[in-house]
Amino acid sequence: MRGCVLPPHLQASSVMSGTGSRTDREEDYRFLHSMLMEKKLHLLFKIHERLRRFEKRSPVPVQHNAASLASDVSDSVQTSFCRADTVLLSSSQSLLSVHDAVAQRDFEPTLPPIPDDVPDEEEDSVKIVSLVKTKEPLGATLKKDKSTGAIVVARILRGGAADKSGLIHEGDELKEVNGVSLEHRKPKEILPLLARSESEIKFTIIPASYKEDMSSSKKLFVRALFDYDPNEDPTVPCKDAAVAFQRGDILQIVSTEDDTWWQACHLRDGNARAGLIPSQQLHERRVALQRPKALFKPRRVKPPVMHPQIIEGLLPLLAGLRRSFRLGRKSSLDREASWSRRWSTGVHGSVCPPTYIEVMPYCRSPKDRHRLVVLVGPSGVGVNELKRRLLISDPDRYSVTIPHTTRAKTRQEIEGVDYHFVSIHIFEKEYGRYKGHYYGTSLDSVHQVLAEGKVCLLDVHPSKITHVYTSEFKPYVVFVKPPPIEELRLTRRRSKFTSDERDTNPVRIFSDEDFENMIDLAETMENQYGHLFDKVVVNGDIAVAFRELKADLKKTQEKDIQWIPAQWIYSPSTKERRSCSHVTGWI
Numbered sequence: 162m163r164g165c166v167l168p169p170h171l172q173a174s175s176v177m178s179g180t181g182s183r184t185d186r187e188e189d190y191r192f193l194h195s196m197l198m199e200k201k202l203h204l205l206f207k208i209h210e211r212l213r214r215f216e217k218r219s220p221v222p223v224q225h226n227a228a229s230l231a232s233d234v235s236d237s238v239q240t241s242f243c244r245a246d247t248v249l250l251s252s253s254q255s256l257l258s259v260h261d262a263v264a265q266r267d268f269e270p271t272l273p274p275i276p277d278d279v280p281d282e283e284e285d286s287v288k289i290v291s292l293v294k295t296k297e298p299l300g301a302t303l304k305k306d307k308s309t310g311a312i313v314v315a316r317i318l319r320g321g322a323a324d325k326s327g328l329i330h331e332g333d334e335l336k337e338v339n340g341v342s343l344e345h346r347k348p349k350e351i352l353p354l355l356a357r358s359e360s361e362i363k364f365t366i367i368p369a370s371y372k373e374d375m376s377s378s379k380k381l382f383v384r385a386l387f388d389y390d391p392n393e394d395p396t397v398p399c400k401d402a403a404v405a406f407q408r409g410d411i412l413q414i415v416s417t418e419d420d421t422w423w424q425a426c427h428l429r430d431g432n433a434r435a436g437l438i439p440s441q442q443l444h445e446r447r448v449a450l451q452r453p454k455a456l457f458k459p460r461r462v463k464p465p466v467m468h469p470q471i472i473e474g475l476l477p478l479l480a481g482l483r484r485s486f487r488l489g490r491k492s493s494l495d496r497e498a499s500w501s502r503r504w505s506t507g508v509h510g511s512v513c514p515p516t517y518i519e520v521m522p523y524c525r526s527p528k529d530r531h532r533l534v535v536l537v538g539p540s541g542v543g544v545n546e547l548k549r550r551l552l553i554s555d556p557d558r559y560s561v562t563i564p565h566t567t568r569a570k571t572r573q574e575i576e577g578v579d580y581h582f583v584s585i586h587i588f589e590k591e592y593g594r595y596k597g598h599y600y601g602t603s604l605d606s607v608h609q610v611l612a613e614g615k616v617c618l619l620d621v622h623p624s625k626i627t628h629v630y631t632s633e634f635k636p637y638v639v640f641v642k643p644p645p646i647e648e649l650r651l652t653r654r655r656s657k658f659t660s661d662e663r664d665t666n667p668v669r670i671f672s673d674e675d676f677e678n679m680i681d682l683a684e685t686m687e688n689q690y691g692h693l694f695d696k697v698v699v700n701g702d703i704a705v706a707f708r709e710l711k712a713d714l715k716k717t718q719e720k721d722i723q724w725i726p727a728q729w730i731y732s733p734s735t736k737e738r739r740s741c742s743h744v745t746g747w748i
């Protein structure tokens with residue numbers, strides 16, 4: 162009615178003309194006509210109009226108790242024998258009562274009185290939550306509050322049944338499960354109660370104030386730099402609620418609210434439920450308490466001996482393969498030890514052990530340079546062999562740099578093919594020394610290969626990886642690992658028998674001690690630099706290892722999404738940009 166009030170006669174006629182065509186029934190017509198012409202209806206319209214006018218003035222009641230005032234006045238008037246006024250006042254009594262009711266807003270519903278047996282003024286409101294029981298776990302961990310003894314929801318795992326319901330939150334206190342009081346119970350006693358319920362689980366909860374997890378709005382991806390198995394972790398709050406991972410796995414972190422246990426899920430699992438993982442802080446603390454394994458590992462080895470390799474009739478294609486100068490791989494024991502020492506001091510202070518590194522997806526566009534492929538592994542494991550096979554298999558795609566050395570050229574060697582032979586003064590810093598001579602690769606030669614649009618294969622000691630760990634090179638680090646000793650014996654012996662006498666690349670003979678050294682060194686390398694490896698290729702059967710490596714490298718060159726350190730993507734400060742826009746020097 163409001164806002165469309167017309168004079169009654171007009172209203173009636175419009176309704177008539179609007180409805181006349183729709184109804185054939187004379188009776189209905191007459192009923193409607195008489196109703197609209199009804200005097201009471203017209204009076205109601207008038208009242209409505211008046212009220213609207215008053216409403217605009219927003220009148221406020223002058224008196225809230227006009228009825229009792231009128232009654233008092235009536236009493237006083239009676240004593241003065243003024244009967245007519247008395248009659249008037251008493252007859253308007255009911256109207257004044259209505260006035261008072263409106264003035265006091267008496268028409269609003271009233272809540273029932275608070276019962277006398279309410280336990281405590283401070284008592285929180287209680288919430289009943291019913292969840293339909295499915296095979297899916299609840300996705301919550303419980304703990305007993307030490308001070309109050311209450312059973313409290315310690316964590317809600319993202320994507321679990323409790324999380325999806327949106328009704329149970331961290332910090333909520335559980336009072337009952339299916340009507341069974343949880344007073345004086347331990348968290349582990351609650352699991353059987355949940356298991357016993359059939360189709361639904363009813364929780365009686367005292368809710369905690371719910372805080373929105375702000376961190377969940379930002380997607381944070383990390384690469385795990387250590388292995389974690391909750392089954393071997395006695396401190397994990399709930400093994401079933403934890404996520405196992407291996408070094409190199411990409412995890413999406415969904416909550417870092419808790420200082421000790423973060424929540425994460427494996428990227429490969431799509432919509433998987435999140436689980437608990439040790440926080441960075443927790444892992445660092447743990448490592449600080451147990452010094453690196455590598456430091457305690459008894460060494461059975463004397464430094465491995467370099468076996469000379471003589472390749473005759475070297476093709477330019479194989480330049481850079483002539484000599485392995487991964488000197489660190491040969492005489493690295495001192496370095497490993499010093500690095501371990503540095504690292505172990507760092508754990509207690511400056512340098513942190515590898516935990517997680519923030520990563521971001523990267524998709525190489527065809528006009529981008531290729532990522533630098535860095536091959537590392539202990540001496541003799543087969544890095545050069547794999548490099549050689551890659552070069553032969555696709556010379557247009559792969560290339561190598563030609564290293565520099567300060568030693569004299571031998572008769573068979575060609576300058577610029579096997580090495581660049583340079584004077585000692587060229588090398589300003591020591592970066593690789595073997596039998597009194599310096600060996601190294603100029604980073605300019607790496608740039609040159611990359612500028613040609615080729616994939617540059619670089620083999621270095623793992624301690625050198627950090628030299629090229631920049632957004633410009635985006636190194637893809639492959640660790641070539643020896644298989645178990647039995648397989649080493651078998652495969653290397655087999656290759657000895659199958660090698661051709663005319664083979665330009667003579668087979669290297671290994672002793673059992675060489676194999677042991679190789680395995681030991683590989684383990685040390687993995688312990689210390691494993692967090693920098695993108696791929697581990699076990700070189701047992703050479704054909705299998707080569708196939709695996711080739712397929713993997715192809716992925717880095719094509720449009721596949723790769724996960725690279727976020728720091729390579731975030732735009733660096735001007736100073737940093739200048740320093741890493743064209744890294745020069747030696748490696």
Ligand SMILES: Nc1ncnc2c1ncn2[C@@H]1O[C@H](COP(=O)(O)OP(=O)(O)OP(=O)(O)O)[C@@H](O)[C@H]1O
Pocket residue numbers: 484485486487490538539540541542543544545546547652653656667668669700701702703704706
């Ligand atoms: N999977 C394999 N099966 C059999 N023989 C292998 C295998 N991988 C490598 N070899 C042989 O082992 C020897 C050493 O390999 P390679 O020179 O590639 O090692 P490396 O890791 O480059 O070590 P270095 O730097 O000391 O030369 C070579 O004779 C090579 O042919």
